[in-house]
Amino acid sequence: MAALKLKKSFEMRGLGVLIAAIVLAIVFSIANSNFLSPYNLLITVRMASELGIIAAGVTLLMVAGEFDLSVGSTYALCPMVTAILYSNFNVPIIFAVMVGLMLALVLGFINGFITTKAGIPSFITTLGTMLIYRALVLVIAGGMPIKIRSEALISDVIGGTIGDLFPVAIIWFLFFIGISYYILEHTAFGNKIRATGGNKEAAIAAGINTTRVKIITFMFVSFLAAFAGYVQCFRLGSVAPLNGRGFELQAIAASVIGGTSLFGGVGTIIGTALGVLITGMIKNGIVLLGVSVYWQNGFLGSILIAAVIINVFISKRRR
Amino acid sequence: MNMQNKVSVDNLVYMEGISKYFGEVMALDDVYFAIKPCEIVGLVGDNGAGKSTLIKILSGLYPPTKGVIYFDGKKIHFSSPRDAINAGIETTHQDLALVDDLEIHRNIFMGREPKRLLAGFIPYLNKQEMIREAEKALGNIGIHLGSVEDIVKNLSGGEKQSVSIGRATYFKAKLVIMDEPTAAMSLKETKKILELMVRLKETGSTVIFISHNIHHVFSIADRLAILSRGKKIADLKISETTEEEVSTIIMNN
Numbered sequence A: 001m002a003a004l005k006l007k008k009s010f011e012m013r014g015l016g017v018l019i020a021a022i023v024l025a026i027v028f029s030i031a032n033s034n035f036l037s038p039y040n041l042l043i044t045v046r047m048a049s050e051l052g053i054i055a056a057g058v059t060l061l062m063v064a065g066e067f068d069l070s071v072g073s074t075y076a077l078c079p080m081v082t083a084i085l086y087s088n089f090n091v092p093i094i095f096a097v098m099v100g101l102m103l104a105l106v107l108g109f110i111n112g113f114i115t116t117k118a119g120i121p122s123f124i125t126t127l128g129t130m131l132i133y134r135a136l137v138l139v140i141a142g143g144m145p146i147k148i149r150s151e152a153l154i155s156d157v158i159g160g161t162i163g164d165l166f167p168v169a170i171i172w173f174l175f176f177i178g179i180s181y182y183i184l185e186h187t188a189f190g191n192k193i194r195a196t197g198g199n200k201e202a203a204i205a206a207g208i209n210t211t212r213v214k215i216i217t218f219m220f221v222s223f224l225a226a227f228a229g230y231v232q233c234f235r236l237g238s239v240a241p242l243n244g245r246g247f248e249l250q251a252i253a254a255s256v257i258g259g260t261s262l263f264g265g266v267g268t269i270i271g272t273a274l275g276v277l278i279t280g281m282i283k284n285g286i287v288l289l290g291v292s293v294y295w296q297n298g299f300l301g302s303i304l305i306a307a308v309i310i311n312v313f314i315s316k317r318r319r
Numbered sequence B: 001m002n003m004q005n006k007v008s009v010d011n012l013v014y015m016e017g018i019s020k021y022f023g024e025v026m027a028l029d030d031v032y033f034a035i036k037p038c039e040i041v042g043l044v045g046d047n048g049a050g051k052s053t054l055i056k057i058l059s060g061l062y063p064p065t066k067g068v069i070y071f072d073g074k075k076i077h078f079s080s081p082r083d084a085i086n087a088g089i090e091t092t093h094q095d096l097a098l099v100d101d102l103e104i105h106r107n108i109f110m111g112r113e114p115k116r117l118l119a120g121f122i123p124y125l126n127k128q129e130m131i132r133e134a135e136k137a138l139g140n141i142g143i144h145l146g147s148v149e150d151i152v153k154n155l156s157g158g159e160k161q162s163v164s165i166g167r168a169t170y171f172k173a174k175l176v177i178m179d180e181p182t183a184a185m186s187l188k189e190t191k192k193i194l195e196l197m198v199r200l201k202e203t204g205s206t207v208i209f210i211s212h213n214i215h216h217v218f219s220i221a222d223r224l225a226i227l228s229r230g231k232k233i234a235d236l237k238i239s240e241t242t243e244e245e246v247s248t249i250i251m252n253n
């Protein structure tokens, strides 16, 4: 029985990510003994957490068979709207945040509605809205960063630290990973997501409203993207109009490193969490090793390819 | 009571003047198809005759281009498979049955996942029930697969069809439609499914059985309809015809 369980976990599609994470941790800790220190691990997770919140949603959406390239723009747009309402119109911060999160749901609805009703690939829909939402950020901000310093509780709750050290961002990361895991593995909706992305026709024939499943998931992703944006802007005290550029592809990379299929129906939140931690390790390890930060995405790209090769290799061996 | 109402009341299903076009392609042409409660009706005909299209209309996947459907005495309009399922129609489709990457029990309950509440308010997928009931659904039809927690991808064609049939028969539907359910099955598996259809009939369900194997249809059906190029060309009581006659009708069209 135990042997069977072990065999199963070895056959797991996401095995590549576990190997990659461990190898990376070993390499970095050999190169710099500080890497595994508690403080540095905290930094590593913190660096991964904003992307991680987004990637959790992106994984759900990819399992449902769709992509969202607009998450990086949503990440900037919603906090920017909040910052402007708060700074220029004196709207209380809590309302300004609620408006921003509501806007996120609308942005996600637009992505999902266009994709499902027009029947076009979400890659195209969200490439379009990525550009549109980004343009909106630049227009409303006039291209300038906007301050959002607030003494209000909400600012600490979303983007502060516990004590002097522990960033709340990590708690939000764990929270949204947990929520996404719960949705995908332990709810009826999660089963509908997997069915929709795995075989849309079969899902429809089984009575699943795949349009509804997709639109709701698009809205969930947008909400997470906006929330991650708030985590960052409350940490830094300002919103820059180019925030989040590149996050859309990094989130997909983290998901795919974690074993999520590009073709829908397959993916786990645990895998994505590991994938995200890998991106955090790269960001942090590069600094520790004194390597130029310009290499960051290069490392991520190499690991993406390596992890996918391992996964393909494993799934071939299984046949 | 006029003629039409009588027909729609006497029959569990009455499809009246059904036509279906896919663009220029005519898949069905003015088909009348009636099914009495608790009978097994065979639906036969060559490839491309329109059999699958006809039952896809009945199971809510396609709207008919023309025609009216009565089910259980009422005129119905299915706008999705969900409506048909809710009305009591279960279908195993020939081509779009299962999700390969989903476990067997998740396939059987997809769209109708059993839930329970955690701490009284958090909805939670009831996996124990899903697994237990999936085993029961397969046990009912005499099929035992290694574990219902395996994904469907690694099953044989016949095993996949069994899962699909387990799914369609678990929910005690009024009407069970099987579109070539035994096409990928071994003789032994096929025999079980034929017996299953007889048992369904005995327990009060009505069955539409689409097959290429006229012999199989004759062994269990009460009646059989023959489609050819979108038209219904014959509708015969099994007791009043022979396999030879039916083969000849299909060949000559």
Ligand SMILES: Nc1ncnc2c1ncn2[C@@H]1O[C@H](COP(=O)(O)OP(=O)(O)O)[C@@H](O)[C@H]1O
Pocket (backbone or CB within 6 Å): B022, B025, B026, B027, B045, B046, B047, B048, B049, B050, B051, B052, B053, B054
């Ligand atoms: N979705 C579709 N789009 C276009 N043509 C279709 C579609 N489904 C079926 N057809 C056509 O309708 C006709 C009947 O097909 P079908 O109902 O599958 O036949 P059967 O199940 O009897 O083999 C065929 O000519 C087929 O090519």
Ligand SMILES: [Mg+2]
Pocket (backbone or CB within 6 Å): B051, B052, B053, B094, B179
């Ligand atoms: Mg067919």
